Structure formats: structure tokens, C-alpha cells
Amino acid sequence: MNLRHVTSINDLDNDEIEQVFALADRYLDKLKDADHPHRIGTSMDIADGSILASLFYEPSTRTRLSFEAAMIRLGGKAIGSADPATSSAAKGESLADTVRVASNYADVLVIRHPRDGAAKLAAEYADVPIINGGDGAHEHPTQTLCDLFTLRRENKQLKNLNVAVSGDLKGSRTIHSFVYALARFGANIMLMPAKGMELPPHVDWRLRNEYRCRAVPKERYDNAAMDALYVTAKQPHQLSLMAPPDFERTVKLKKGVDVVYVTRFQKERWTEQGQDYPKVDANFLKAAKYRKTSVLHPLPRVGELDASLDHDRRAVYFRQAAYGVPIRMALISLLLDLDKRNGWKKFERGFVESTHVLFDQPIDAGIECINSNCIVHDKLEHDYARSRFHLIEAEPPRLRCFYCERDIDSFIIANRKTRHYETNASARNFPNQKRAKDFVLFADAREAEKAGYTPRMSNRKTAAR
């Protein structure tokens, strides 16, 4: 049976995301608190007998409590370790073993971990659904579901919405899941990073190359705080390196900024201090373009979002936090097939399989993930993780770590049988999935030669000429 896991926002297609929203709306209508309509106030019993376990290796308030509340509101029970110091991780147990064991105790596991790609590793070892509650700086897909649901409840259609994302765009996992979803639903993305905290190059590459985002030239918009502005092409044929000439119509910049999404400096991920960190306060929002904006923040805030805004009609961040319960109720319900009308457990398409060729080799046997915070570099997981990469068929081709999704844009591919390596790899002459096991990947020619491989004949000739 195909199990569904949610390790990235891209594990759900747009229809499935809409299904989560429709079910969350239904739960909210049915169970809302009479005095606070955005809050779930009563419970139901469709999850009677089901258990959710939370395995949190990093601090959390909202995510863990709202997941546990969601399961209890559905009629189920919640168990878990909120503090890694009191779980077996403190004794040196691997995540792989922990999830294998916890699969015996619960029907669904929510994991938060400081390493990028941890949820994906957990999904390889669990035989119940894994939900990513935030893995390092990689992704936080359920936060994005809350964010999009909030915008929808505020009557903000995602298509052509102008969304500014501000703060630590480099380290905020919430931002990474959010911008992929914005692009997929056709919103325009305005990047307003703190200095040195720009969107990571691999996320930026995916927005431009896989989600049809096009950069609007800087001189065409008037906003000093904005680092880049992306519009999402409506049709694949609009693909071009720059935004189409009629971008002003597409972006409707004059209509102003519909959403400002604020994030805190992720101090736990950086050794340096946040510099000139952007602050959103009444003064910032004075400009006419922010008149009708909605201010979102995944919280916690630590000074970048002024508390004086809390009573401003544009502030929606506490409602956004409240929606964490109905959204997570809907997600659990779909994953566990609790609702007779909707369910994903035996979903025909199963886990959304990648169509990219997957290379799989032992760690230490060739190229390794270049992200030092990737779960594959965690000593505890050494015996459980492998060097696994998807081939991204761009020119030049790229490798994407199966776990943390960081891309490598320069590498060597060698044939185990002929003992030769290619020097000019092009995506066109890569092996298909069946033949992928006959090949090994190296970081560079030196590494390939150290392992006993020689350049392919034709290349040697070219070199001699």
C-alpha cells in the first residue's frame, strides 16, 4: 500500500491543497467557538482510537500544540516527546530507529528536527504517515497550508496577488515552502530580505526554472526595500528570461502590496548577527501601497513586527495561528482516511513520485551532499542514510539531494563497467532509471581518478588535440 507523507509542500498537488482547505472550512463551520469564529471550540469523534505522536527535536509552541489539539479535536489522542533531552536521542539513538519504533505506537508521526531533510529520512523508515513539522532551513509545509488558508479566509485570491516576503529569506523554512506554493498558485512574489539573508540560490533557481517565475527588471518598479520581484507566467509559452513586456498589467503594481509576510532572524541557524534587520511597524505600513495589505507572520516574533500593530485591521497573524488547528485537523483526517467522503490513505496516485532519475550510492563512495546541515551528515544517521540524488535535466544538469533538496551544479558521472568518466556531461546522455545503478557520481575529475576512473576516450582525444 502506498503511504502518503508530507515532507514538502510539493508532496501535495494544488487540488489536494484545495481539498485540505475545503475540509478545514467544513470543520471550522461545524465546530467553531461561538465567540471566536476563527477558532475551533468543540470536538468530534471521527478519530476515536487513533494516536498522533509528535517527535520534536527543536523548540516549538504553535506547531506541536496545534497538531496535538487537532488530533484531540478529531477525537483521537496525542503522545510525544517535546524535549529531545528526555527522549532516546539523548542516548544517541538515530532518527531512523526512533521512527521505526514510534510507528508501532502511533498512526501518524509529526517530526521537527534541526537538520534539513530529516523528515524525508524519517519517511523512508516509517510505516505510518510522516508530517514535516519543520526540518532545519528546508521546509515547513503545514505552516504554508495555514498561511494560504489565512489568505483565502481573508478573501485574497492567490492568483496575481502581490505578496512581499520580508526578513530572513535564507534561513526561514516557512518562506521556502511558502514561495513555492505562491508560485504554483500564480501569485507575484516580492523579495524583501534582510542584508545577507537573500533567498538561497537553489530555491531561487527552482522558482525561475521549475515554477515559471520571471524577474521584473529593477528599474521597472519603485521600491528600494525590494531585492527582486517575480511574476509567475500564466502559460508555459510565456517562458522567457525576463518578465513579459506587459508585466505591469500582470503585476498590477499600482494596486499595491496585498500581503506582507514577516519573518524573524533565525538565530539558531546562523553564527553571525542579523544586520539592518527590516522592521514592520506603523511607519513602514504608512505608504499608500500598504493600505489594503494583510500582515502575516508565522510567529514567534522577536522585535521585527511591532506589537503596536496588533489592533491594526491589517494584522492577521493571530488568526493565522488559530487556523493551525482546523488546517491540521483536515490534513490528519485526509492522511488517515477518517472522513468517509475524503481520504488520501489509499490515494490512487500514492506518494507523489518524482519523475527524475534517482542515483543511489553509499555515503563515502563518491559525491556527497554539499549542504553541511543535511541529515545525511548527521553522525547518528550514518548507517541509515545514503547519498541519493535526483538528476535535474537542465543544461547543465544538476543533482538535487533526495533529502534536503539542495542542488549541486557541477559534478562528474562515471561508468562502473567501463571505468571511464564523462567530462562534458549533458542531461541528454544520462542513463535512465534502470541503468542508473551502473553509474557513480563524483564531485570532480580528481575524485573520479582517485577512485580509479579515467576520462572517456573521445574526451582524452579532445584534450590531446
Ligand code: NCD
Ligand atoms: C516557524 C518555524 O518553526 O519555522 N514557527 C512556526 O512553526 N510557526 C517560524 C520561526 O520559528 O521563525
